Amino acid sequence: MAKEIINKFGISQADAKEILEIALSTGGEFAEVYMESTLNENISAMSGKIQNITTSKVSGAAVRVIKGDMAVNASVTECSVEKLKEVAKQLSESFNGEKTTNVEPFVEKQIKQITKTITPRYENFDFEVELINKATKVAFEYSKEIIQVSCTTFKKIQEMFVFASDGTWQGDTRDNTRFTVNAIASDGKSMQNVAYGWGMNQGMEMYDNIDVEKYAHEAAHDAVEMLHAEDMVGGDIPVVINNGFGGVILHEACVHGLEATSVAKNQSVFCGKLGQKIASDIVNAVDTGVDENEWGSINVDDEGTPSQKNVLIENGVLKSYLVDKRNAKIMNHPVTGNSRRETYKYQTTSRMTNTYFLNGTSTFDEIIQNTKYGLFAKSMGGGSVNPATGEFNFAVNVGYLIEDGKITRPVKGATLVGSGKDILFNIDMIANNLSCSQGMCGSLSGSIPTNVGQPTIRVSHMTVGGKGGN
Amino acid sequence: MNYQAIIEKGLSLGLTEIELFESSSISNQITYFQNQVNTYTLSNTKTLSMRGKYNGQMGYASTEDFSDEGINQCLNCVLMNAKYLSSTDVDFMFEGGATYQEVTNQKADFEDVSFDEKVAFLKNLEQRLINFDKRVVNVELDFIEKASKQRIINSYGIDLEKEYSYMVFYAQVVAADGQNTAAKFEAGVGTKFKELDADEVYNKITKSVIDSLGAGFVETGKYPVVLSRDVASSIISAFSRVFSGEAAMRKLSILTDKVNTLVFGENITIINDPFTDMALFKESFDDEGVPCQTIEVVKDGVFTGFLHNLRSAKFFNQAPTGNGFRRGASTSASPINLHVKEGNYSEEDMIKSIEKGLLITDVQGLHAGLNPISGNFNVQSTGFVIENGKLSRPVTLFVLSSNFFEMLNMVEMIGNNTEPNFNGVASPSLKIKEVQISGK
Numbered sequence: 001m002a003k004e005i006i007n008k009f010g011i012s013q014a015d016a017k018e019i020l021e022i023a024l025s026t027g028g029e030f031a032e033v034y035m036e037s038t039l040n041e042n043i044s045a046m047s048g049k050i051q052n053i054t055t056s057k058v059s060g061a062a063v064r065v066i067k068g069d070m071a072v073n074a075s076v077t078e079c080s081v082e083k084l085k086e087v088a089k090q091l092s093e094s095f096n097g098e099k100t101t102n103v104e105p106f107v108e109k110q111i112k113q114i115t116k117t118i119t120p121r122y123e124n125f126d127f128e129v130e131l132i133n134k135a136t137k138v139a140f141e142y143s144k145e146i147i148q149v150s151c152t153t154f155k156k157i158q159e160m161f162v163f164a165s166d167g168t169w170q171g172d173t174r175d176n177t178r179f180t181v182n183a184i185a186s187d188g189k190s191m192q193n194v195a196y197g198w199g200m201n202q203g204m205e206m207y208d209n210i211d212v213e214k215y216a217h218e219a220a221h222d223a224v225e226m227l228h229a230e231d232m233v234g235g236d237i238p239v240v241i242n243n244g245f246g247g248v249i250l251h252e253a254c255v256h257g258l259e260a261t262s263v264a265k266n267q268s269v270f271c272g273k274l275g276q277k278i279a280s281d282i283v284n285a286v287d288t289g290v291d292e293n294e295w296g297s298i299n300v301d302d303e304g305t306p307s308q309k310n311v312l313i314e315n316g317v318l319k320s321y322l323v324d325k326r327n328a329k330i331m332n333h334p335v336t337g338n339s340r341r342e343t344y345k346y347q348t349t350s351r352m353t354n355t356y357f358l359n360g361t362s363t364f365d366e367i368i369q370n371t372k373y374g375l376f377a378k379s380m381g382g383g384s385v386n387p388a389t390g391e392f393n394f395a396v397n398v399g400y401l402i403e404d405g406k407i408t409r410p411v412k413g414a415t416l417v418g419s420g421k422d423i424l425f426n427i428d429m430i431a432n433n434l435s436c437s438q439g440m441c442g443s444l445s446g447s448i449p450t451n452v453g454q455p456t457i458r459v460s461h462m463t464v465g466g467k468g469g470n
Numbered sequence: 471m472n473y474q475a476i477i478e479k480g481l482s483l484g485l486t487e488i489e490l491f492e493s494s495s496i497s498n499q500i501t502y503f504q505n506q507v508n509t510y511t512l513s514n515t516k517t518l519s520m521r522g523k524y525n526g527q528m529g530y531a532s533t534e535d536f537s538d539e540g541i542n543q544c545l546n547c548v549l550m551n552a553k554y555l556s557s558t559d560v561d562f563m564f565e566g567g568a569t570y571q572e573v574t575n576q577k578a579d580f581e582d583v584s585f586d587e588k589v590a591f592l593k594n595l596e597q598r599l600i601n602f603d604k605r606v607v608n609v610e611l612d613f614i615e616k617a618s619k620q621r622i623i624n625s626y627g628i629d630l631e632k633e634y635s636y637m638v639f640y641a642q643v644v645a646a647d648g649q650n651t652a653a654k655f656e657a658g659v660g661t662k663f664k665e666l667d668a669d670e671v672y673n674k675i676t677k678s679v680i681d682s683l684g685a686g687f688v689e690t691g692k693y694p695v696v697l698s699r700d701v702a703s704s705i706i707s708a709f710s711r712v713f714s715g716e717a718a719m720r721k722l723s724i725l726t727d728k729v730n731t732l733v734f735g736e737n738i739t740i741i742n743d744p745f746t747d748m749a750l751f752k753e754s755f756d757d758e759g760v761p762c763q764t765i766e767v768v769k770d771g772v773f774t775g776f777l778h779n780l781r782s783a784k785f786f787n788q789a790p791t792g793n794g795f796r797r798g799a800s801t802s803a804s805p806i807n808l809h810v811k812e813g814n815y816s817e818e819d820m821i822k823s824i825e826k827g828l829l830i831t832d833v834q835g836l837h838a839g840l841n842p843i844s845g846n847f848n849v850q851s852t853g854f855v856i857e858n859g860k861l862s863r864p865v866t867l868f869v870l871s872s873n874f875f876e877m878l879n880m881v882e883m884i885g886n887n888t889e890p891n892f893n894g895v896a897s898p899s900l901k902i903k904e905v906q907i908s909g910k
Contacts, residue, residue, distance in 0.1 A: 037535075046720055049558060051552035054800055057540065060515065069504075074512040077534045087512075094510055125554045148721055184722070184843065191724065191843035231846075234869060234908025235690050265503060267608055267644060269651065294541045345515055380608040382838035384850075388608070388644045388653035391867055393835035393850030413870050415839045415848030464871020465839075465908035 002108045005161045005171035009035045014107050015081045017164045019063075020103045023088035024165060026237045027097025028065040030325070031088070032164035034302060035061040035079055036344050041121065041155040042124035043128050047148055047390050048136040050129060065091045066326055072189040075120055075345045077108070086280060104167035111306045114290045115297050117203035118408075119173040120157050128153045131207065135216035145185045145227060145320045149216070154178040154199065156449075162304040171303035176295065176440060176444040177206045178447050181216045185223040188301035192229075192412065194222040194225050194379070194397055196308035201440040203295040222379065222398045223302025228282035229410035232399060232466025239416060239459045240367055240402060245380045245437035247454035250285055252383040252392040254278075258312060259338075260319075260327035260350035262387040268422045269390035270318065282360055285313040289321060289337060289353035296354040296451040303339040303348060310336045313424075314354075316439040322350045349445045356453030360430025364456045367429045374466055375414060376400040381438070383416075391419035415465040433458035471475035472538065473623045476520075480545050481532045481625060485522035485552075487563045488625045491757065491796065493517050495618035498580075502592035502611040511766070523751060524546040527555035530800050541640070559719070560784045564759040571746060571761065573752035576661040578635035581617035581664045587659070588613055592639070595668045599643055602676045608644035613637070622758070628759040634751050636661055638892075641671050645679045645848065650683040652864075659750060659892070678831065681854075683867035684910040688855065688909040694827035695870070695907075696820045699887055701830050706740075706810065707895035708836040709845065709874045713742075713767050715782030715793070716803040719885040724845055724875070725773055733773045734878040739811035740768040742777055744792070748888055748896045755792065757801055762792035767805070810897040813884025820883045820901040822859040828907065829854045829861060844873035851907075868909035877902055 002043065025030035038058040044051050060077040061084060072094045074087045095163035132151040139149040154176065161171040178199030181335075185192050196215040200206045241249055252272070262268040270278060273450065288306030289298045298307045303325050311319045323331060325348060340351040366377070383394025396414040400407045436453030473490050480488035493514040501509040522545075529552030533544040580588075592611045597608045614839065617635035622628060638659040645652050656675040660666045697705070699899035717723040744753040744762035753762045756778055764772055776782065780795025782803045793803045811828040819831060842848035851870045854861040885898030 029854070043554075048556075050554055051559070052557075053529065053554055054552060054798070055532040055544075055547040056517075056519075056798075057531075057544065059534045059540075070509070071513075072510045075515060076513075077515045077517075077536075090512070099839045123549070127556065163736065172509070192841070193843060234871065234906065236910050265608065265610060267610070267642075267653075345513060371586055374710060382835075384835050384838070386653055388642075389651050389850075391834070391850065393839060393869075395835065395838040395848065397881065411839070411869055413846050413848055413871065415834075415835065415850070415871070417850040417867050417869055427870055463867060463869065463908060463910070465850075465871050466872070467846065467848070467871035467906045 001160070002169055002171040008037065008159065009079060009161055012080060016106065017103050019084045019088050020165045022085055023063060023065045023092055024101050024103070025099050026092045027117050028067045028092065028095055029101050030066040031246055032064045032161045032162060032303065033061060033084060034160065034348065035373050036158060036160040038156060038158040038213045038343065043125060043153045045132045045136065045151045048133055058343050060344040063087045067095050068434065069385055071326055071453065073347050077165060086274040088430055101165060106163060106169035107167050108169045109306060111299055114295050115201045116206050118201045120175050121155055121203060126289055127204065131179060131365045136210040137185045138213045138216040139181060139220040140162055140209045140218060143185065143224045143460055145187055145224050146220050147185040149183045152180045156322065159351030160302065163304065168304040168343055170300045171349065172299045174201055174298060174368055176201055177203065181212065181219050183219040183223040185227040187227055189225070192223050192226040195221045196224060198265050199295045200293050201295055201297045204378065215329060226398060226408045226412045229412040232375065232411040232464065232467035234464055234466045236461050236463055238371055239373060239462050239464060240371060240376045241380070241459065242378045242429065243433045243454055243456045243458050244435045245378060245452060247436065247452035248380050248383055248394055248439065250357055250454060251352065251452045252385040252394055253354055253397035253423050255287065255312065255352055255355050255419065256385045257387040257390060257420055258322055260323040261322055263321050264327040264330045268387045273318045277316050278421065279313050279316040280427050281316045283313055283424060283427055284358040284428050285356065286311050286358065288357045291354050293447050294451050296352065296437065300352060301337045301339040302341050305335050305337040305339065306400055307337045307353065322352065324350045329374055338403050340445060340448050342448055346446040351443060351445060351448055352441060352450045354436060354451035354453065356436055357435065357455060357457065359431065359432045359455050360432045362431050364431045364433055365432055367458050368402060368407060368455055370429065371402045371458065372404060374402045376402050387467050392419045392420055413466050416462055417465065418462045423462060425462045426462065427457050428460045429458040476541060477623070477625050480522050480548070483545060485524055485549060485551055488522040489563050490623045491519040492621045493618065495616060497614065497616040500588060500592065500613045501679035502596060505593070505596065507589060520544055520548050522552060524549055524552035527552045527557060527862065528561035529555065531624050533747050541779055542648045561781050562621050563624050563626060564628055564780060566628050568761045570743060570754045570768045571574040573636055574752050575755045578615060578617065579663055580637050582615060591668065595641065595672065598672055598678065599641065601647065603680055605645045605647050605680065606643060606644040607646045608676050610642045612640040612880040622757065622759050624759065630755055630759050632754070636750065637663060637666060639666060641675050643675050643679045643814060646685055650684045652685065654682065678892055682852065682864045685852065685864035686909060688828065688865045688868045690908050692904050693907050694824050695818060695902050695905050696829045697902065698817065698829065698831045698855055699885060699889060699897055701833050702897035702900045703893050703895050704833060704836055706897050708840055708844065710805050710808055710895055711842055712904050713805055714803045715778035715786060718776050718780050719785045722843060724843060728773050729775050731773060733875060734768055734770045736771040737881060737884060738771050738878050739766060740808060741766050741806055742805045744806045746807050746809060748809045748890055750890045750892065753806050754886035756794045758792045760792045760794060762806060765791060765852050777803055778807055791869040806894065808895045809888060812888055812898050813885045815883045815885050817885055817887060817899045820885065821856055821861065821897060823883065823901065824856045826857060827856045833870065845873065868907055871908065873908040877905065880904060
C-alpha cells in the first residue's frame with residue numbers, strides 16, 4: 001500500500017530523511033510530512049435535471065515540527081522535494097537550539113485493511129444519472145405536494161502519505177461515496193424539506209447494497225408529513241431520540257468534549273474526568289475507525305497511526321479521550337488513532353471516526369409505551385456544541401408527539417438544547433436497535449466524514465424549543 | 471502560467487466559452503496559550519478553477535496540480551462534466567464592455583511587522599485577560615494574517631484581478647466560579663497592525679464573560695426581545711439566500727412571487743452595497759467579472775427584486791446585478807455586503823423600553839436549526855433577562871423560535887450601532903415586539 005502511494009508523490013526514503021533532518025536541525029523533537037492527492041466529484045440534480053457536476057483535485061503537502069508544547073506547521077500546494085526542503089528549513093528557523101533528535105529508520109506497519117474498494121469510480125456518470133432519475137421519480141410520485149426533488153452524489157478519493165521522524169511510513173486511500181435525496185413539499189403557503197441518503201468508505205459497489213428509491217420515498221413521505229405538522233410547543237419534557245442519526249446527541253453533547261483539542265488545553269467540561277462517572281449506568285459508548293467500510297472508518301489516521309476501537313464510556317464511566325500524537329505527550333494519554341484533517345491545508349488533530357452508543361436492554365416499543373408525554377425525535381438535523389461549557393443544540397427534522405405511551409401527531413420545528421454533562425445522566429432507557437448514519441463533521445481541522453449512531457434512547461427531560469402554543 | 475494557452479487548448483477541445491478563476495492565498499496564524507506560542511502555521515496555497523461551455527451546458531472543474539498533465543485533466547473534466555448536464559438553464563460568460571467603479575481596499579501591513587512584535591501583542595493581551603479576574607480560568611488567543619488574490623480570465627478577453635488582505639485576532643476566555651462556567655469569544659480585525667484594537671476586545675470580553683457567569687434559566691413564554699447586533703447579523707445572514715435569484719429560479723425562495731410587495735415592516739430597508747464602509751472589503755466586480763452595484767433589496771419593507779448572477783438574470787430576463795460569487799468550485803447568486811439601514815436607537819434605549827423581556831447576546835446552531843425555505847428558525851440562545859428597563863440576570867440554554875418574515879414584521883426599534891464583521895451581513899441591534907422562548 002505505502003509503496004504504491006509514495007511512488008505517486010515521487011519521494012524516496014532518502015529524500016524523506018533529508019527533509020526531516022533539515023526540519024529537526026534546530027532542536028525540534030518531532031518532524032512530519034503529510035502529502036495528499038484527492039479527487040472530489042460531486043453531481044447535483046434538481047427535479048431530474050443534472051444541474052451541476054464539479055470535479056476538483058486537491059494536492060499538496062504539510063510539514064510540521066514540534067518542540068515541547070510548541071508546533072509549527074506549513075501547508076503548500078507545491079509538493080516537490082525541493083519545496084519541502086525549503087519549507088522544512090523555514091520552519092526550523094522558529095527554533096534556535098542544537099540538533100537533539102535523529103530520524104528513526106522508516107518502518108511501514110502492516111495493517112489489516114478494514115476499508116476495501118473494488119471500483120473506486122466509473123469512467124463516466126451514466127450510473128449516477130440513472131440513480132438520480134430513479135430516486136427523483138419515486139419522490140415526485142409520492143405526492144402532488146412534492147414540488148422539488150434534489151439529489152446529490154458525493155465522491156472523494158483521497159490518497160495520503162505520511163512520514164515522520166519517529167519512523168512513521170504509512171499511506172492510505174479513503175474512498176468516500178454518498179448519495180442524498182432531498183424532497184421539498186409545499187402547499188402554496190409554506191415549504192418543508194427532508195433529506196435522506198447513505199454513504200460509506202467504499203467504492204461504487206456500495207450501491208449494490210442500498211436502495212435509493214427507499215430513501216426517496218421516505219424523504220417525500222416525511223416532507224409531506226412535516227408540511228402538515230403542527231408547530232412543536234416548547235418546554236422541559238421527556239425526549240425519545242430515534243436510532244441512527246439520533247446519535248448526533250452523543251457526538252455534540254459529549255464526544256467533541258473528549259477530543260484532545262479541547263481537553264489538552266483544559267477547555268472541556270470533561271477534563272480530569274477519566275475513571276469518573278459522566279453518564280448514567282446504562283450508557284456505553286465507543287469511537288471506532290475499524291468498522292468495515294463504514295463512512296468514518298480509516299485504515300490509518302493522518303499521522304499514520306493505525307485506526308482502532310476506543311471505548312469512551314463503559315457503564316457510565318469515562319474510559320478514554322480521543323488523542324493525537326502531539327496531545328498524547330501533553331496529556332500523558334495513549335495515542336488513539338484519531339488524528340484527522342480535511343486536507344493538507346488544515347493542521348491535523350484529534351477527531352471522531354464512527355461514534356455511537358452501544359445497545360441497551362429495552363425495546364423501542366417499551367420506550368414509547370413507558371412515556372406518558374414527550375417528543376419522539378424520529379430524524380435529527382445537525383447541531384453544535386461549545387466544549388468549554390458543554391452547551392449544545394440540535395435540530396429535530398422529523399418529530400412526533402408521544403401521548404399516553406403512543407406516537408400520535410407529527411410536530412415540526414423542534415430544537416433540543418442542553419448541557420452535555422447533564423444530559424448523559426438523564427438517559428434512562430436504551431433500546432436494542434443500534435444503527436448508524438453519515439455526517440460531515442466540521443471542526444478545527446476542517447470537514448471530515450464521520451458516522452454518528454445509537455439505538456433509540458430516552459432522555460428523562462430536556463429543553464425542547466418550538467414556536468407552537470400560545 | 472500561460473492562461474491564454476489554456477484557453478486556446480479548451481477552445482480546441484470543443485468548448486465554446488471558457489473561464490479561468492485563479493485563487494491564491496498566503497495565510498499565517500499564531501496561536502498563543504499559557505504564555506507561549508502554542509502553534510505557528512504558515513500556508514501558501516493556490517487553486518485554478520475552470521468552467522467551460524459545451525453544447526450549451528457549463529461544466530466545472532478545479533485543480534491544484536499545475537503540471538501540464540494536471541491542467542489537461544482539468545480541461546477534460548470540464549468537457550466531460552458539461553456533456554452530462556441536462557440543465558434547462560441558459561448559462562453564459564460575461565463578454566465585458568462594462569465600466570467598473572474603482573474601489574480601494576487597504577493593504578494589510580503585516581509583512582512590515584516582525585513575528586516578535588505580533589507575539590508581544592498577544593502576550594500583553596493574554597496577561598491582561600488572565601489578571602483581570604481570578605475567575606478567568608482559561609485564555610486562548612489567535613492572530614491570523616491573510617493575503618489573497620483572485621484573477622478572472624475568460625475567452626471574451628475579460629482579465630480582472632482583485633486582492634484582499636487583513637489581520638484578525640481572536641480571544642477565547644473561559645471563566646468559572648466553582649459552580650458555573652462561561653465561555654466567550656471576541657475578535658478584532660484591521661489592516662494596520664498599530665491600529666488593531668486590543669482594548670476594545672479586552673473590554674468586551676471581560677465584561678461579557680463575567681456577566682454571564684451563573685446564568686440561570688428562563689421560563690417558557692412569549693417575550694419582547696432585543697437582538698444584539700451580532701445576533702441580528704447572524705440571523706439575517708443565515709436567511710440571506712432568500713434574496714438570491716438562483717434560489718428563486720429553483721423555487722427555493724419564499725420570496726419567489728413577492729417582488730414589489732410589502733414583505734417586512736415598513737421600517738426595514740436592507741441594502742446590498744459592495745462599496746459600503748459597513749463592510750470589511752469593498753468589491754468592484756463579482757466572480758464572473760460583472761460590475762457590482764448598490765441595490766436596496768428591501769426598501770421600506772418592500773422587496774424590490776432578486777440579486778442576480780448571469781444565469782439567474784437571464785432566467786428572469788433581467789440585467790445581472792453583479793452578485794455571481796463562487797462557492798467552492800461553482801458559482802451562485804449571493805448578496806455582497808448586505809446591511810440593514812440603521813435607526814436612531816442605542817441598545818440601551820431598547821432595553822429601557824422593555825418591562826419584562828430578554829436581551830439575546832449569542833445564538834448557536836443557526837446552521838441546523840433553521841428552515842431556509844419556510845423562514846422558521848429555532849436557535850440555542852444566551853443573554854440576559856430585562857426587568858423594568860434594566861438587565862437583571864444572565865440566562866442560558868433557552869431556545870428562541872420565530873419566523874424570519876414574522877420577525878422582520880415586528881421590529882419596533884432599530885439600532886444605530888452597526889459594525890463591520892466577517893458575516894458579509896451587518897445589522898444594528900433590533901428590538902422585536904414578541905418571540906417565542908422555550909426554557910424551563
